[in-house]
Amino acid sequence: MSAPAVEVTGVGRVFGRGRDQVIALRDVTFQVAEGQILGVLGSNGAGKTTLTKILATLLDPTSGNARVFGHDVRRDLRAVRRLTGVVFGGDRGFYGALSGRENLRYFAMLAGVGRRAIRAKVDDALTDVGLVEAARRPVETYSKGMRQRLHIALGLVAEPRLLLLDEPTVGLDPVEAERLRTTVARLRSTGVSILLTSHYLLDIERLSDRVLILSRGAVTMDTTAEEFARSAGFAATVTVRGRGPVPRHLDALGTVPDDVEEQGGVWTLRLRVPEWGGETFDRLGAALAGLDVLAVDVAPVRLEDVYATVMDRLSADEPAPTRAR
Ligand SMILES: Nc1ncnc2c1ncn2[C@@H]1O[C@H](COP(=O)(O)OP(=O)(O)OP(=O)(O)O)[C@@H](O)[C@H]1O
Numbered sequence: 001m002s003a004p005a006v007e008v009t010g011v012g013r014v015f016g017r018g019r020d021q022v023i024a025l026r027d028v029t030f031q032v033a034e035g036q037i038l039g040v041l042g043s044n045g046a047g048k049t050t051l052t053k054i055l056a057t058l059l060d061p062t063s064g065n066a067r068v069f070g071h072d073v074r075r076d077l078r079a080v081r082r083l084t085g086v087v088f089g090g091d092r093g094f095y096g097a098l099s100g101r102e103n104l105r106y107f108a109m110l111a112g113v114g115r116r117a118i119r120a121k122v123d124d125a126l127t128d129v130g131l132v133e134a135a136r137r138p139v140e141t142y143s144k145g146m147r148q149r150l151h152i153a154l155g156l157v158a159e160p161r162l163l164l165l166d167e168p169t170v171g172l173d174p175v176e177a178e179r180l181r182t183t184v185a186r187l188r189s190t191g192v193s194i195l196l197t198s199h200y201l202l203d204i205e206r207l208s209d210r211v212l213i214l215s216r217g218a219v220t221m222d223t224t225a226e227e228f229a230r231s232a233g234f235a236a237t238v239t240v241r242g243r244g245p246v247p248r249h250l251d252a253l254g255t256v257p258d259d260v261e262e263q264g265g266v267w268t269l270r271l272r273v274p275e276w277g278g279e280t281f282d283r284l285g286a287a288l289a290g291l292d293v294l295a296v297d298v299a300p301v302r303l304e305d306v307y308a309t310v311m312d313r314l315s316a317d318e319p320a321p322t323r324a325r
Pocket of ligand 1: 015016022023024042043044045046047048049050051199
């Protein structure tokens, strides 16, 4: 049986010592199967970048071990680097005075892509990420989003079997961010395994098969994307606008709205429903009967909502300190 793309076992990482010591990762264990996309979520300082750096061989763990396709990140550094492509969010890594194409050629060579194959691969990658027209321009004239796409292109040229994407959409405007997501989504079909860290649930929602939540350096959830969405305990949010007396209770549903506002004689209520199905909506219809309803909007649960719910639960459970004593 082939080794998983990523196998992290009991990994810990401590920075500094004494009173300044920070535990960035504690006893982190998880796997990414080949071909899978794992989304790693967590708030600021949760340890996402530290984890990515360890897998990219840029940082050693202080305890435990991590393997990429069976190769230990500490002992088989070269093998891991050959198999892995890294894209950090923001603006790092390219030579501003060189063109996009020149940068790609240079880094592809460093990544060990054969000379003969480089030209065709660079052309294909530029096409894939929509940078053919800008390919001759110096990278310093590129927008942030274009640079990020150039990083992804490098990921394509070097043909890594594992791609580590750390906050790939950070700092991008919504159009560029969406473009980048589409590019990453296309990579799926090449069979590459991906570990994607993000603050943005949209990235995870669009791209991940599994979700790992890091909280203060520890894994607090490791589950499938569907299960993660279900863990919020509700399937959809219903928003109803209407006129007349404000409904404080929805008798047919046996519940109260989560939130009701009134402005200028028009009320808006929001309600979370546990199931996305005919029966729920029949009951909702009955509950709204007799009200002067202007509009009803039903939106499937978004990972933002789940994340907020899960994080609320977690912070209520354990107010653990980040700093070691
Ligand atoms: N080189 C370092 N020296 C000291 N502390 C560090 C170092 N790198 C990271 N840390 C600390 O380790 C913890 C985890 O940081 P990390 O950057 O991995 O979090 P993150 O989840 O990527 O956060 P963000 O979303 O803000 O980028 C933080 O408390 C951070 O301050």
